[in-house]
Structure formats: C-alpha cells, structure tokens
Amino acid sequence: MCLNVDIELLAQAGLSERDALIEFACALNQAGRLSLPLAARFAGISRPAFEHELRKRGLPVYVITSQDFEEDLRTLGAMGAAD
Numbered sequence: 001m002c003l004n005v006d007i008e009l010l011a012q013a014g015l016s017e018r019d020a021l022i023e024f025a026c027a028l029n030q031a032g033r034l035s036l037p038l039a040a041r042f043a044g045i046s047r048p049a050f051e052h053e054l055r056k057r058g059l060p061v062y063v064i065t066s067q068d069f070e071e072d073l074r075t076l077g078a079m080g081a082a083d
Contacts, residue, residue: 018044022053030059 025043028034040050
C-alpha cells in the first residue's frame with residue numbers, strides 16, 4: 001500500500017516527509033490505533049527516538065487505562081496478602 005500526499009501541502013504545513021510520518025505515527029499511537037513499537041516502526045525510527053518525539057510534543061509515552069490501573073491494584077493487593 002502506498003499513501004500519496006502532495007509535497008506542497010506538506011510544505012504549507014511546515015513538514016518534511018519524515019516529520020509528517022512522525023506526526024501521523026504520534027496521532028495513531030495516542031488514539032490507541034498503534035502500539036508504541038508499531039508506531040515507531042511506522043515512523044521509521046527507533047523506539048527510544050519515538051518516545052523522545054512523543055515527549056517533545058508533550059504527549060504521554062505510556063497511556064494507562066482504567067483496566068491497567070485495576071490490574072495493578074489487584075496485583076498489589078495480592079502482594080500485600082502474601083506477607
């Protein structure tokens with residue numbers, strides 16, 4: 001599959017092709033559509049570099065869901081019960 005974007009539109013947005021890929025990957029990651037490793041791969045950069053790009057934009061690197069939080073609470077409760 002190939003996605004064609006007019007280079008002039010990117011220029012008007014102040015983006016290079018590389019920057020556009022990173023922006024798109026960040027948006028897909030934040031929307032929950034791509035995991036961190038897949039978004040980094042989509043952007044064509046390493047995972048640490050992608051994490052840096054997220055932080056640079058003020059975006060969270062890890063998005064904790066309520067399900068994650070509840071699971072952590074259960075794990076902590078089980079750890080406390082083992083004492």
